[in-house]
Amino acid sequence: MTPPILLVRLRSGVVGESRRVVHVVPCPDVPRIPDVLVAYCGAEIRAGVAELLPRPCGMPCTACLISAPLPASAPVPAGD
Ligand SMILES: [Zn+2]
Numbered sequence: 001m002t003p004p005i006l007l008v009r010l011r012s013g014v015v016g017e018s019r020r021v022v023h024v025v026p027c028p029d030v031p032r033i034p035d036v037l038v039a040y041c042g043a044e045i046r047a048g049v050a051e052l053l054p055r056p057c058g059m060p061c062t063a064c065l066i067s068a069p070l071p072a073s074a075p076v077p078a079g080d
Pocket of ligand 1: 042
C-alpha cells in the first residue's frame with residue numbers, strides 16, 4: 001500500500017516564485033505535524049514558511065516526483 005503523502009509548498013514571499021514548487025512529503029506518523037518536514041527530494045521544510053495543499057496544483061518538484069513511491073495500480077480490465 002502506498003504511504004500517505006502531504007503536498008507542501010513554501011509560502012509566497014519566502015522564496016522567489018520560480019522556487020515555489022510543490023514538494024511531496026511522506027505523512028509523518030505522529031499526532032501533529034513536526035516543525036521540520038523532509039520531502040522525498042531531501043528538502044527540509046520548516047513549519048510556518050510552508051503551506052499544505054489540499055490537492056495537486058501548481059508546479060511540482062521534479063526530484064520529488066522521481067523519488068516518491070508510485071501508487072498501487074489496479075489491473076486494467078481486458079477489453080472485448
Ligand atoms: Zn521536492
